Amino acid sequence: MENMEPVIGLEIHAQLKTKTKLFCSCPTEFGAPPNTNICEICTGQPGALPRMNARALELAAKAGLALGSRVNEFSLFSRKNYFYPDLPNGFQTSQLDPPICEGGSLAIALEDGSRKTIRLNRIHLEDDAGKCLHDARLGATLVDLNRAGTPLIEIVTEPDLNSSKEAVDFLKSLHSLLVRLEVTDGRMEEGEFRCDVNISLRPKGSDKLGVRGEIKNLNSFRFVGQAVEYEIRRQSALYRDNLPVRQETLHFDSVKGETRSLRSKEEAHDYRYFPQPDLPPVYVSPELVERLRESLPESREDALSRLSALGVYEGRAELLLDRPGALAYFDKAYGVYPDASRIFSLMEEHLLPLCWRDSRDPLSAPFGPEKLATLARLMEEGLAGRRSVKELFPEMYQTGSDPEALLKAKGLEQISDDEAILAIAREVVKSHPEEAAKYRAGQDKILSFLVGKLMKLSRGRADPKKASGIIRDLILHDEAEKS
Amino acid sequence: MDKALCSLSLEEARKGLLRRDFTAFELVESLLRRIRETEPALNACLAVFEDESLKQARAMDESGPDPSKALWAVPVTLKDVYNLQGAPATAGSRMLKDYLPSYEATVVKRLREAGAILIAKTNLDEFAMGSSTEFSAYGPTRNPRNLAVVPGGSSGGAAAGVAAGQAPGAFGTDTGGSIRQPAALCGCVGLKPSYGRVSRYGIIAYGSSLDQAGPLARTVSDCGRLLSAVAGPDGLDSTCSRRPPEDYVNLKEKAPGSLTLALPRELWEASFHPAVKETLDGALELLKAAGVGLKTVSMPALRYSVAVYYILAAAEASTNLARYDGARYGYRAEKYGDLSDMYKKSRTGGLGREVRRRILLGTFVLSSGYYDAYYKKAAQARRLIRDEYLKTLEEADFILAPVSSIPAWPFGSFTEDPLTQYQLDIMTLPLNLAGGPGLSLPCGEGSDGLPVGVQLMGEPFKERSLLEAGLALERMFPKPPDITRSPLTLPRG
Numbered sequence: 001m002e003n004m005e006p007v008i009g010l011e012i013h014a015q016l017k018t019k020t021k022l023f024c025s026c027p028t029e030f031g032a033p034p035n036t037n038i039c040e041i042c043t044g045q046p047g048a049l050p051r052m053n054a055r056a057l058e059l060a061a062k063a064g065l066a067l068g069s070r071v072n073e074f075s076l077f078s079r080k081n082y083f084y085p086d087l088p089n090g091f092q093t094s095q096l097d098p099p100i101c102e103g104g105s106l107a108i109a110l111e112d113g114s115r116k117t118i119r120l121n122r123i124h125l126e127d128d129a130g131k132c133l134h135d136a137r138l139g140a141t142l143v144d145l146n147r148a149g150t151p152l153i154e155i156v157t158e159p160d161l162n163s164s165k166e167a168v169d170f171l172k173s174l175h176s177l178l179v180r181l182e183v184t185d186g187r188m189e190e191g192e193f194r195c196d197v198n199i200s201l202r203p204k205g206s207d208k209l210g211v212r213g214e215i216k217n218l219n220s221f222r223f224v225g226q227a228v229e230y231e232i233r234r235q236s237a238l239y240r241d242n243l244p245v246r247q248e249t250l251h252f253d254s255v256k257g258e259t260r261s262l263r264s265k266e267e268a269h270d271y272r273y274f275p276q277p278d279l280p281p282v283y284v285s286p287e288l289v290e291r292l293r294e295s296l297p298e299s300r301e302d303a304l305s306r307l308s309a310l311g312v313y314e315g316r317a318e319l320l321l322d323r324p325g326a327l328a329y330f331d332k333a334y335g336v337y338p339d340a341s342r343i344f345s346l347m348e349e350h351l352l353p354l355c356w357r358d359s360r361d362p363l364s365a366p367f368g369p370e371k372l373a374t375l376a377r378l379m380e381e382g383l384a385g386r387r388s389v390k391e392l393f394p395e396m397y398q399t400g401s402d403p404e405a406l407l408k409a410k411g412l413e414q415i416s417d418d419e420a421i422l423a424i425a426r427e428v429v430k431s432h433p434e435e436a437a438k439y440r441a442g443q444d445k446i447l448s449f450l451v452g453k454l455m456k457l458s459r460g461r462a463d464p465k466k467a468s469g470i471i472r473d474l475i476l477h478d479e480a481e482k483s
Numbered sequence: 484m485d486k487a488l489c490s491l492s493l494e495e496a497r498k499g500l501l502r503r504d505f506t507a508f509e510l511v512e513s514l515l516r517r518i519r520e521t522e523p524a525l526n527a528c529l530a531v532f533e534d535e536s537l538k539q540a541r542a543m544d545e546s547g548p549d550p551s552k553a554l555w556a557v558p559v560t561l562k563d564v565y566n567l568q569g570a571p572a573t574a575g576s577r578m579l580k581d582y583l584p585s586y587e588a589t590v591v592k593r594l595r596e597a598g599a600i601l602i603a604k605t606n607l608d609e610f611a612m613g614s615s616t617e618f619s620a621y622g623p624t625r626n627p628r629n630l631a632v633v634p635g636g637s638s639g640g641a642a643a644g645v646a647a648g649q650a651p652g653a654f655g656t657d658t659g660g661s662i663r664q665p666a667a668l669c670g671c672v673g674l675k676p677s678y679g680r681v682s683r684y685g686i687i688a689y690g691s692s693l694d695q696a697g698p699l700a701r702t703v704s705d706c707g708r709l710l711s712a713v714a715g716p717d718g719l720d721s722t723c724s725r726r727p728p729e730d731y732v733n734l735k736e737k738a739p740g741s742l743t744l745a746l747p748r749e750l751w752e753a754s755f756h757p758a759v760k761e762t763l764d765g766a767l768e769l770l771k772a773a774g775v776g777l778k779t780v781s782m783p784a785l786r787y788s789v790a791v792y793y794i795l796a797a798a799e800a801s802t803n804l805a806r807y808d809g810a811r812y813g814y815r816a817e818k819y820g821d822l823s824d825m826y827k828k829s830r831t832g833g834l835g836r837e838v839r840r841r842i843l844l845g846t847f848v849l850s851s852g853y854y855d856a857y858y859k860k861a862a863q864a865r866r867l868i869r870d871e872y873l874k875t876l877e878e879a880d881f882i883l884a885p886v887s888s889i890p891a892w893p894f895g896s897f898t899e900d901p902l903t904q905y906q907l908d909i910m911t912l913p914l915n916l917a918g919g920p921g922l923s924l925p926c927g928e929g930s931d932g933l934p935v936g937v938q939l940m941g942e943p944f945k946e947r948s949l950l951e952a953g954l955a956l957e958r959m960f961p962k963p964p965d966i967t968r969s970p971l972t973l974p975r976g
Contacts, residue, residue, distance in 0.1 A: 044811070045585060046579065046806070047566050048586075049720050049722075079802050083826055088811060090805020091805060270850055272801075272846065272849035273854075274802075274849050277690075278721065280721055
């Protein structure tokens with residue numbers, strides 16, 4: 001179907017980074033035993049009423065401001081009615097008209113290096129449902145309402161995307177932005193960032209939209225890519241064979257790698273939206289907008305070019321932008337000791353993998369940015385070697401101990417004193433006379449063997465740069481002495 | 484002495500308690516005895532807390548009177564839509580027969596803080612949908628003034644109990660007249676506060692934008708005291724006003740000559756039952772004679788109120804009641820096939836006909852393709868009614884209207900004719916649509932011996948002034964006969 005082009009729009013659900021739920025004060029933490037983070041409000045008990053979480057409102061407005069949306073001074077909650085056991089009230093509390101934010105955009109980079117602007121239609125607030133778990137042993141469906149009432153924003157794009165790659169790039173870029181803004185933690189494996197994909201095909205050059213399929217609830221970038229690819233192929237085949245494309249809701253089976261129909265347009269829910277009478281209009285004051293605007297971090301583009309100017313390699317600097325706290329950690333460490341590339345390397349190789357393993361914001365690690373700056377300085381001054389850093393970093397990360405003191409205590413301070421290294425070099429030459437002779441005879445490559453022996457003898461503490469110079473001088477100097 | 488305790492008004496009971504003329508225990512005992520004596524005829528109570536009330540009364544007697552508490556040791560009943568821990572909250576429905584709330588309504592908490600003794604929960608039309616208490620899953624309540632007729636509703640148990648001397652005060656709810664109309668049909672006083680004056684938190688919802696909790700009692704000042712214990716902002720109800728409450732206890736009766744009342748032609752020119760008509764005419768004569776200014780006004784938007792109310796209330800109810808699906812609590816059908824079948828059978832089995840009728844109506848008016856024609860139009864018409872209401876109050880101190888065009892009717896009169904029954908609500912619905920406060924009080928009895936009521940309606944959040952005007956009217960109108968000691972026996976046959 002060379003003459004058809006895909007048209008893709010996304011609806012992204014991001015869980016807001018609040019301590020408590022959207023309409024009650026139950027914690028939003030993930031992984032608690034089933035039905036422990038619940039109360040009369042989020043379980044829909046008779047007579048319970050919602051009350052708005054002000055923090056959720058701020059985060060939604062903040063996301064909108066960072067995406068260039070218009071933040072409405074007044075927006076309304078509506079009830080979206082449908083029956084499901086994980087939906088305690090029999091309705092979801094969402095926003096229909098007007099939502100908290102309208103318009104906005106986010107750019108993605110195309111392969112030719114140009115940038116393409118993807119327009120946003122709206123951002124609205126809503127609460128999440130609980131979870132149904134089918135228990136085969138009991139032969140019953142169990143309901144866990146811990147997640148019920150968790151605050152979400154839904155970001156709806158215009159149908160401006162035209163390939164699976166564009167869709168995935170857009171999602172990655174949006175994810176990274178929202179995480180950096182601390183609007184969401186964005187843990188996709190926990191469902192904190194998931195998306196519905198609307199996709200249709202149309203003849204190239206046409207401005208009409210074709211009949212669309214909506215793939216629900218994709219929670220990984222890879223699945224989005226696979227699902228879009230599959231759906232393009234499926235719809236293309238229908239057009240090719242002159243078969244009707246039906247408007248339907250689809251589920252993506254990530255095991256089989258294919259989409260499957262959940263319901264057709266005719267079976268679609270009538271959600272019977274109407275204004276939620278238990279909540280007054282949502283008010284975002286101009287003062288709040290101003291305060292949020294001032295609190296916005298620098299844009300991704302600005303941050304990357306700043307890091308590049310500091311000497312952090314552009315292709316890798318994104319690492320600092322993809323998860324919350326990393327850039328702030330970097331900036332703090334850099335403020336203490338301005339060696340950007342060394343600080344970046346320490347974070348990239350040691351700190352961030354450990355933080356991410358522990359799902360921890362780097363700023364909350366016991367090994368704070370000042371300590372990392374100290375470690376960078378010790379390395380620069382030759383007092384800490386790569387090997388000892390590698391060996392000791394996990395402990396420093398765990399305990400937050402002072403790097404200088406720890407190196408001393410472990411006897412792993414780098415040996416950079418020339419005399420001390422020379423003494424070790426003498427030992428090496430003495431015990432490896434043949435290799436020394438070969439080097440003298442012009443076999444340059446054998447030097448690294450001798451340096452290796454020296455490092456081993458020093459238990460890795462000798463400054464490797466100095467070591468090779470000293471041992472070379474020693475051998476050649478001895479030669480000179482002998483001749 | 485004891486024989487008369489159940490006849491005391493709330494204010495009299497409070498004074499006697501504080502003076503230690505009698506103990507809280509004696510008062511509660513007397514009321515419990517009256518409940519036991521009248522319940523076989525009335526069926527006004529769905530639960531009576533005998534042991535707890537007596538225990539609480541004894542403890543209060545021991546610790547001694549506390550005049551700082553507005554309702555110290557005053558026994559009060561609650562319509563069975565208020566969540567109270569330790570007792571089922573049924574809403575008069577089979578759906579919630581065994582439902583035990585995990586938390587308490589703000590009104591309940593405040594009543595406890597004010598020292599009230601909660602002695603019983605009262606009968607109602609299922610989920611407060613009805614105006615006769617015939618739609619309770621636990622059988623109808625009878626009118627203590629004539630056991631062959633309904634007490635009105637939906638707070639029928641509350642009104643019947645107060646009139647019959649089961650309690651000096653009660654809390655009901657009023658979505659479209661459910662406090663004012665049973666008060667009128669049973670011959671007692673009922674106050675619907677402004678929307679947002681009393682927290683709705685913990686009260687089983689019917690129509691969220693219309694529901695309001697309020698008191699019933701045998702005097703106007705008792706209603707004021709009951710309101711004072713519960714009114715005011717509540718962080719748990721976002722629709723509850725942040726405006727501080729007024730003083731509803733130290734009231735100054737208004738001088739009749741200073742009052743101007745607006746009489747909406749659309750309500751006063753309705754067709755009335757002759758017994759009601761003659762009583763109302765008599766009441767108007769009494770007002771004129773006392774020097775009250777009466778001004779006939781036109782409020783043309785009122786003719787839409789029945790349609791507007793039944794669209795909006797049903798729409799809200801249809802989704803408020805969606806939670807009763809058998810999945811998490813409440814009634815679940817014993818046998819069912821798939822999930823959808825479980826929903827259908829549980830809801831059909833757990834909810835009564837009138838409730839299902841309103842859910843269907845509400846679901847219809849919110850459906851895609853009908854929303855604009857029904858819900859949206861009704862919401863616009865509601866604004867017209869409210870604007871007209873407020874405008875009328877610029878030219879008069881209060882609006883005066885009848886409460887019901889017919890007296891309490893025999894059981895079953897409208898069971899097969901819901902539309903006629905809905906039409907009867909026209910007198911009371913406008914106030915809920917406008918959001919103002921209204922006070923229903925007896926103005927005499929008809930030749931059939933049944934009480935007739937009028938209602939005063941005022942500006943939102945001006946309950947104090949409304950109560951003060953109510954005191955003046957109460958003095959002018961004949962008091963309904965005291966039946967708090969009358970034997971109530973079921974007609975034979």
